[in-house]
Amino acid sequence: MQYSEIMVRYGELSTKGKNRKSFIDRLGSNVRKVLHDLPEVKIQANRDRLHVSLNGADSDQVVDRLKLVFGIQNFSPSVKVDRTFEATAEMAAQMVKEQLGTTKTFKVNTRRSDHQFPIDTNEMNTRLGEYLLEAFPELSVDVHQPDLVVRVEIRANGIFLSSQTIQGAGGLPVGTSGKGMLMLSGGIDSPVAGYLGMKRGVSMEMVHFFSPPYTSEQALAKAQELTGKLARYSGTIQFLQVPFTEIQETVKEKVPEGYLMTVQRRMMLRLTAALALKRHGLAIFNGESLGQVASQTMESMLAINDVTTLPILRPVVSLDKTEIIKIAEDIDTYQLSILPFEDCCTIFAPPSPKTKPNLERARVYESRLDVEGLMQRALDGVKIVEVHAGEEFLNQEADAFAELL
Numbered sequence: 001m002q003y004s005e006i007m008v009r010y011g012e013l014s015t016k017g018k019n020r021k022s023f024i025d026r027l028g029s030n031v032r033k034v035l036h037d038l039p040e041v042k043i044q045a046n047r048d049r050l051h052v053s054l055n056g057a058d059s060d061q062v063v064d065r066l067k068l069v070f071g072i073q074n075f076s077p078s079v080k081v082d083r084t085f086e087a088t089a090e091m092a093a094q095m096v097k098e099q100l101g102t103t104k105t106f107k108v109n110t111r112r113s114d115h116q117f118p119i120d121t122n123e124m125n126t127r128l129g130e131y132l133l134e135a136f137p138e139l140s141v142d143v144h145q146p147d148l149v150v151r152v153e154i155r156a157n158g159i160f161l162s163s164q165t166i167q168g169a170g171g172l173p174v175g176t177s178g179k180g181m182l183m184l185s186g187g188i189d190s191p192v193a194g195y196l197g198m199k200r201g202v203s204m205e206m207v208h209f210f211s212p213p214y215t216s217e218q219a220l221a222k223a224q225e226l227t228g229k230l231a232r233y234s235g236t237i238q239f240l241q242v243p244f245t246e247i248q249e250t251v252k253e254k255v256p257e258g259y260l261m262t263v264q265r266r267m268m269l270r271l272t273a274a275l276a277l278k279r280h281g282l283a284i285f286n287g288e289s290l291g292q293v294a295s296q297t298m299e300s301m302l303a304i305n306d307v308t309t310l311p312i313l314r315p316v317v318s319l320d321k322t323e324i325i326k327i328a329e330d331i332d333t334y335q336l337s338i339l340p341f342e343d344c345c346t347i348f349a350p351p352s353p354k355t356k357p358n359l360e361r362a363r364v365y366e367s368r369l370d371v372e373g374l375m376q377r378a379l380d381g382v383k384i385v386e387v388h389a390g391e392e393f394l395n396q397e398a399d400a401f402a403e404l405l
């Protein structure tokens with residue numbers, strides 16, 4: 001069926017009182033962003049609905065992209081017909097016919113926003129219902145739990161019909177909760193944490209630590225490609241790559257093995273906090289889940305958090321690994337995350353890190369370092385890459401590699 005528009009219903013927005021307008025504006029601009037390469041598509045964000053006029057664009061493609069936009073409760077592809085009963089009935093019959101296989105019962109649900117139109121809501125429901133019963137005698141009407149709802153919306157510029165309601169991504173429009181810095185490794189958990197933060201309206205920047213030559217170009221490309229996956233939910237993301245080699249080498253040289261992990265993590269957090277301050281981030285997100293590995297005990301969090309007063313938000317803190325993996329699969333980051341490119345933490349991980357580090361000791365060991373100098377040099381080396389939705393980095397690497405062979 002050639003649809004004319006997609007009618008979008010807002011999610012939690014309706015509960016947001018006086019912020020409503022800015023939420024709707026933001027959702028409108030987020031939808032515009034994900035459809036930017038389809039210039040024929042026009043978007044109009046009204047108080048209660050958002051209308052995406054397709055003007056000939058492929059509805060399947062638009063539907064697939066809308067499914068990823070946070071702040072949408074659900075949406076319906078609709079067809080516009082002339083403002084007559086005959087045109088409405090003909091199109092409704094065509095829609096029902098397409099779904100006959102799975103439909104035994106139906107109802108008509110009319111909404112009339114143009115009160116000048118001569119047929120009112122009840123009359124349209126009844127007349128159209130009778131017309132469809134006559135056209136499809138095998139069907140019956142069920143107003144409580146119908147298999148199919150034929151929705152008719154009478155507007156000043158036409159009558160819009162739809163029969164499908166597609167589930168949206170829920171959540172809040174990205175950007176309505178401010179900016180956060182996500183500490184993104186190449187693992188399974190931090191991309192999921194990023195996704196969950198975005199779902200609550202956070203516009204996320206990625207902070208990734210890498211340690212060449214100990215970590216490969218592929219490890220960096222993997223983190224960038226994970227960012228591309230996440231950008232499908234939020235539009236373009238700034239990826240901040242922070243050189244971490246000097247810090248890791250120095251920590252390894254000066255700090256006892258049991259505290260290597262703790263001191264490295266304190267340095268990572270300090271750097272992320274410094275970047276947040278510079279770039280107006282309001283909080284730091286990471287992929288820690290309580291009790292999973294050595295650095296993720298509460299004692300360890302206490303010894304690491306010490307370096308900043310910024311809120312540290314851990315969206316996956318209470319999830320089991322299997323639950324995190326399930327989300328990673330759903331958002332299509334899992335297969336990338338399990339690629340075996342080591343990141344900087346695995347390489348410098350001591351065989352037996354302290355699971356319950358002591359805060360005072362961590363401070364003492366750290367005082368052996370020139371924290372200021374190390375921080376400054378790392379910050380001076382930060383490179384920012386703009387990553388677009390679905391952008392691939394690993395494939396390019398593989399191609400380059402293939403060319404060398």
Ligand SMILES: Nc1ncnc2c1ncn2[C@@H]1O[C@H](COP(=O)(O)OP(=O)(O)OP(=O)(O)O)[C@@H](O)[C@H]1O
Binds near residue numbers: 184187210287
């Ligand atoms: N190289 C890195 N760059 C940026 N952040 C990192 C890096 N390594 C670890 N982190 C952050 O620290 C958190 C804890 O890392 P750790 O390696 O202990 O846990 P993990 O459960 O393996 O997490 P993940 O699956 O996200 O790597 C990560 O979720 C991530 O937020």
